[in-house]
Amino acid sequence: xxxxxxxxxxxxxxxxxxxxxxxxxxxxxxxxxxxxxxxxxxxxxxxxxxxxxxxxxxxxxxxxxxxxxxxxxxxxxxxxxxxxxxxxxxxxxxxxxxxxxxxxxxxxxxxxxxxxxxxxxxxxxxxxxxxxxxxxxxxxxxxxxxxxxxxxxxxxxxxxxxxxxxxxxxxxxxxxxxxxxxxxxxxxxxxxxxxxxxxxxxxxxxxxxxxxxxxxxxxxxxx
Numbered sequence: 001x002x003x004x005x006x007x008x009x010x011x012x013x014x015x016x017x018x019x020x021x022x023x024x025x026x027x028x029x030x031x032x033x034x035x036x037x038x039x040x041x042x043x044x045x046x047x048x049x050x051x052x053x054x055x056x057x058x059x060x061x062x063x064x065x066x067x068x069x070x071x072x073x074x075x076x077x078x079x080x081x082x083x084x085x086x087x088x089x090x091x092x093x094x095x096x097x098x099x100x101x102x103x104x105x106x107x108x109x110x111x112x113x114x115x116x117x118x119x120x121x122x123x124x125x126x127x128x129x130x131x132x133x134x135x136x137x138x139x140x141x142x143x144x145x146x147x148x149x150x151x152x153x154x155x156x157x158x159x160x161x162x163x164x165x166x167x168x169x170x171x172x173x174x175x176x177x178x179x180x181x182x183x184x185x186x187x188x189x190x191x192x193x194x195x196x197x198x199x200x201x202x203x204x205x206x207x208x209x210x211x212x213x214x215x216x217x218x219x220x221x222x223x
Contacts, residue, residue: 004133004155008216009033011051012187014137014157015040018130021098024061025126025137025157026052031060041098043068043084046107046139047123048077051187055079067097071104071124091121101129106146107139109165117164127153136180140165140187143174156180160200161190168195172203175211182212189219 005017016023024040066084075088089104108120118140125139136156159165188195201213
């Protein structure tokens, strides 16, 4: 089994070390936010909003060996020339990079309204699979039917910030629909401050105490 190390950076930005492979998820905050981190083998970008995509940061963090995995809407906003290789995945597509299987999962708001913050098909959640372990990065999403179809997820990252994604009750329902081994709340700062992640943990464990809710500090500078 691949060892997985999680380093929260801020909000949706995470460094994952999956065995020997270093994955940056939605890197924003400038290169200084990644001081001391190993260079990225893979960069995942979920959507076009500024808390997920900073083209200038991606350009500076990528090396010639980096694979940058994005939906088409993100590709359209990246510089024409970037270090490394850009791989475009649409919802439902899969690519294997650096030995990691990357599945692009839908992420969108319900109800599907014309003015939704996140329309279906524009952005990607991701499931990363390596050496028998699966990590799910949900992206900005509601409790969508596709989430209930996920199987054997070892680690999940679930957003909970209104009005952009879910409240804690919907997020708990989402987690209970596919029952990951471990879930980390992330992306939990909204217009009215932080979501009540301790209450989220309670809501999950009252209904399924076998799920580990592990609360990481994504906002050390905002307390």
